[in-house]
Amino acid sequence: MTIVNRHAGFAGACLGHLARIAAIALLAVAAFATIGGARAATIQIINENAPGVGFNDPTPALPVGGNPGTTLGEQRLHAFRRAADIWASHIVSNVPIRIGAAFLPLDCNATGAVLGAAGAYQVVANFPGAQINGTWYPSALASKLAGVDFAAPGDPHIIARFNSRLGLFPDCVPGLTFYLGLDRKAGSQIDLVATLLHEIAHGLGFQTFTDDETGAFLLGRPSIWDFNLVDNRRERPWVIMTEAERVASATTWRGLSWNGWNVTRSTPAVLSPASVLTIGGENAGAAAGEYAVGDASFGPAIRNAPVSAQLMPVVDQLNGNGLACSALSATNALAVRGNIALVDRGGCDYVVKARNVQAAGALGMIVADSVPGEVAGMPGLDASIAIPSARITRADGWALKAALQNRSSDRSGVVARLQSDPVRLAGTDGRKRMLMYTPGVNAPGSSVSHFTTEATRNLLMEPSINSDLRYSVMPPRDLTLPLLWDLGW
Structure with missing residues (x-):
């Protein structure tokens, strides 16, 4: 047996994965007895926080969303238990799955934070029950397939860390906190149970162990994840x-x-049909054609509310951009009324932009990204928004703005249509x-x-x-x- 420990920090501004992997390659294949018949899994939580912090934080907490905890630490633990129970009801393993969990100070600043990070504590190869030999499996899955626990007594199969500072300190996204209720009513806060479900899935195997920066397999072996890509x-x-x-x-x-x-x-x-933006009209010129878009979480789905109208830009910045972060001026309101508004990303939440162009009479909203990259969706919740919205790349935004240069106060001759793709999901x-x-x-x-x-x-x-x-x-x-x-x- 070969054991290799690998250390890596919690990187990135989104949900990441593990901090440490122990890689186990079973060089001699032996016969292991399975443990009983198949049943739903048992998931055990190992509280790795020191006294007084994390799951042990004694700060009094008011009841919220069915969470019976009376302290911050207890409510965190109840949320973790709910997420673990959901996963335990859906997967099958005769080997109890242990999660080493803690709330710790993770990367955070005034505008963004790492919510959490988790992954397999060990990976295992060449064991009885493996579908493909010479291939890494996360230890929880390997233990399930072999019917024997590959983790040392007391060691976790999954390691998980969550941000203890979120919304509780002025330099860590003030105003944004983990919602500790169990009722799916987080609103504009971050639902901790959903975050935990996400991270536990990473630990169960929703991750590659291949280095996506260098393309190198871990110790020369692919992971079972890689065989599905x-x-x-x-x-x-x-x-x-x-x-x-x-x-x-x-x-x-x-x-x-x-x-x-x-x-x-x-x-x-x-999945729903993909949304697409089609540009045409007598003044579309080189901008005519189809554009990939990201959908909004707020407002009606484009598939349910397709819209076609003149495309008109909002201009409320000295550089020619339009953020639509406050009520539109009379000039901009005239431009977007009965049309589709083109606005720029930045300055405020997407729902604020949508509310403002809707109040001015726009039939839809397209947000041009402010940084290079691919299309992405737009998060947010607001039941009052009744117009469809979509997001396009910065490069596509530039192309549309070029086509809108020769326009009147309320007409551009560039027609935008937001609709469903008849083929692609x-x-x-x-x-x-x-x-x-x-x-x-x-x-x-x-x-x-x-x-x-x-x-x-x-x-x-x-x-x-x-x-x-x-x-x-x-x-x-x-x-x-x-x-x-x-x-x-």
């Missing part, structure tokens, strides 16, 4: 690609798909396979080990927690459990 541009499995090819696919937008059968057969039941490739998260610049801890942010509906295993998640891990609301089935669960 395919470069959809050339239909080449990840495991047969070179390291350089893997790096390229990990940073190619819409270039990497999940090829597992369980996820692919489930996408039509879970949101978040899938042309074969209805789920796309993975592969931004153009590698995001350590996020790239490859999450679903794309283009999915609609929002999914649990996107790289950030969305406000409309409903504690579901399976169809018709989610694809996380089918992916774990593809791994062997």
Whole structure:
């Protein structure tokens, strides 16, 4: 048996994965007896916090959302127990799964924070019950398949860390906190149970152990995760690609798909038709054509409220941009009334922009990104918003603004139509396979080990927690459990 410890920090501004991996390769294959018949899993929580902090924080807490805890620490632990029980009811293992968990100060600033990070504490290869030899499996899954606990007595299978500073300190996203209720009513706060469900899934195996920055396999072996990835541009499995090819696919937008059968057969039941922006009209010029868009979590879904109208920009900044962060001026209100408003990202929440252009009479809103990158959705909740909204890339925003240069006060001659794609499901490739998260610049801890942010509906295993998640891990609301089935669960 070979054991290798690997250390890595909690990187990135979104949900990442593990801090430490112990890799175990069983060189001699022995016969292990299974333990009884199949049953729902048992998940045990190992409280790794010191007295007085984290799960042991004695700060008094008022009842919230069915959480019976009377202190901050107790409420955190009850939320963790709820998430663990949800997962235990969906997976099968005769080996109890242990999670070493703690609330600790993680990376945080005034505008962003790491919510949490988790992953497998050990990976195991060449064991009885492995579907593919010479392949890394997370220890919880390996133990389930072999029917024997590969972790040392008292050691966890999963290690998980969550941000103890979120919203509690002025330099850590003031005003944004973990919602500790168990009733899915987090509103504008971060639902801790949903965050925990996400991170536990990473520990169960929703992650690669291959280095997505270098393309190198861990100790020369691929992981079971890697066998389910395919470069959809050339239909080449990840495991047969070179390291350089893997790096390229990990940073190619819409270039990497999940090829597992369980996820692919489930996408039509879970995902909605993709939204698309079509530009035309007598003044569209070179901007005419179709544009990929990210959907909004607020307002009506584009598939239910397609809209077609003149595209008109909001201009309320000296540089020619329009943020729409306050009530529109008379000039801008005239421009967008009865039209689709083009605004720029930044300055305020997306829902604020939508409220302001809606109040001015706009029929829809398109938000042009302020930084380079791929399309992404727009989070937020506001039941008063009745117009559809979509987000486009910065480059596409520039192209549309160029076409809008010759316009009158209320007409541009550029017609925008937001509608559903008649063929493609949101978040899938042309074969209805789920796309993975592969931004153009590698995001350590996020790239490859999450679903794309283009999915609609929002999914649990996107790289950030969305406000409309409903504690579901399976169809018709989610694809996380089918992916774990593809791994062997």
